[in-house]
Amino acid sequence: MKRNLTVKGMAALALALAAPVAMGEVSVEEYRAMLADKDANPGFLVIDQGEVLYKTKRGPKNASLEKCDFGLGPGKLKGAYAQLPRYFKDTKRVQDIESRLLTCTVTLQGFDEAEIKKKTFADQRYNETNTDIEMLAAYVAYQSNGMRINPPLKHPAEKEARKVGEAYFWNRHGPMDFSCATCHAEDGKRVRLQNLVNVYNKKDIQATMSTWPTYRVSHGVARNMQHRMWDCHWQMRTPDIEFGSPATTALISFLTHQAKGGTYDLPGMKR
Amino acid sequence: MAEPMRIRATMAGDVADVKVLMNHAMETGLRKDAKTGQLVPAHYITEVTASVNGTKVLDAGMSGGISKNPYLGFKVKGPKAGDKVVVNWVDNKGDKNTAEATIG
CATH class of the missing domain: 1.20.5 (Single alpha-helices involved in coiled-coils or other helix-helix interfaces)
Structure with a gap:
């Protein structure tokens, strides 16, 4: 009994x-x-705002961003994001969409880089609306919707960024001795109910990379990869990683190359 | 100034499927500013109306319980492709916004 x-x-x-x-x-x-219902995705509101911002003359030089070169030539937006990150001759480094936008707002519009870097992300705790650079990234990225993820890997700097990015991905650091790989190198890991992407699982990483920039419902704003990098570092309790820094671009290069061949499905929408 | 809305309206049989995205902070009035400790004043949409070719088809009350950047989807029987949908909202501060779309 x-x-x-x-x-x-x-x-x-x-x-x-x-x-x-x-x-x-x-x-x-x-x-x-x-x-997944695109018609219900408020990310489109952000894209619309980004478009207006992109075409508006602003800054000390009173210029729009319409001549910004994202790698396919000045003003050529269609498909440009699908081929980022890439090496840029003028800045002599590998840049992703956000760091390139930063370059253009400085060189074309005359904004102060340090000033923009003070506030790159909207703070959801204050119910803020997207920052300019978040809106711009969402708009420019959307111009590659439906295209294959295809970052170039010809220039030595591009090869280096990919390699450095992978090394950094595995590098354990910070007060909790975490690396990106602690959470993102195995199938089936999760934080609470949030499934975590395995960067070495092609399907997984393609599903992730193809849906950024993304509208974060819990933040009420559109987020970009730079924010994701910053947020992951915050979660690992490291100091703030610098916006558009070589470390972030190398990481994003590595992640984008892992997802090569996936199809951009933008804007994404996540919890 | 209120940011523009986005409307998508498509016919599915004899029913028009209308999807509206509104740009609004939707402050509940219950949230405290983390820096000052003061309540953030309420700021949310109170009424949404929609009309098809000038005839009102929807009149909805909203309050602080609706998320930021609200999405509203509804179905209307009767309209034809090419008809005009107009959506209006008013918020508790008296701000207004209007947008229109053609049913496709």
């Missing part, structure tokens, strides 16, 4: 432990399907 009760008790306990996880995954799946 006693044994019977114990077995029953254990079965109930096992159920109790298993059920929340299973139910959680189902409801998250449903939620994701709803998030």
Whole structure:
């Protein structure tokens, strides 16, 4: 009798432990399907704002960004994001979309780089609207929607960035001795109910990289990869990683090359 | 000045499927500013109306319970492709916004 009760008790306990996880995954799946409805994606509001901003004459030089070169020539936006990060001759370094936007706002519009870097991301704790650079990144990236992720790997600096990025990905650092790989190098890892991408799983990383920039519902704003890098570093409790720095561009180069061949599906929408 | 809305309206059989994205902070009035400790004043949409070819088809009340940048989807029976949908909102500060789209 006693044994019977114990077995029953254990079965109930096992159920109790298993059920929340299973139910959680189902409801998250449903939620994701709803998030996939593009017509319901407020990221488009941000893209619209980015377009206006891109074409407006602003800054000390009273110029628009319409002559910004994202690698395919000045003002050529279509497909440009699909071939980033890449090496730029004028700045002599590998740049991603955000660091390139920073270059253009400085060189074309005359803005102060240090001033822009003081506030690159909207703070969701204050219900802020997107910063200019977040809106611009969302707009420029959207011009590559439906195209293949295809960053170039010809210039030695591009090869170096990819390599350095992967090394950095595995490098354990900070007060908690984390690396990116601690969370992102194995299938099936998660933080609470959030499934984590395995950067070495082609399907996984393509699904991730093809949907950034993305509208974060919990933030109420569109976010870009630079924000993701900064946020992951914050989660690892390291000092703030610098916006558009060589370290972030190298990481993003590595991630983008891992996702090569995926198709951009923009703007994304995530929890 | 209120930022523009986005409307998408398509016919599915004899039903028009209208999807509206509104740009709004939707402050509940219950949130405290982390720096000052003061309540952030409420600022949210209170009423949304929609009309098709000048006839009102939807009149909705909203409040601080709706998320930032609200999305509203609704279906209307009767209109034809080419008809005009107009969506208006008013918020608790009296700000207004209007946008229109053609049903495709």
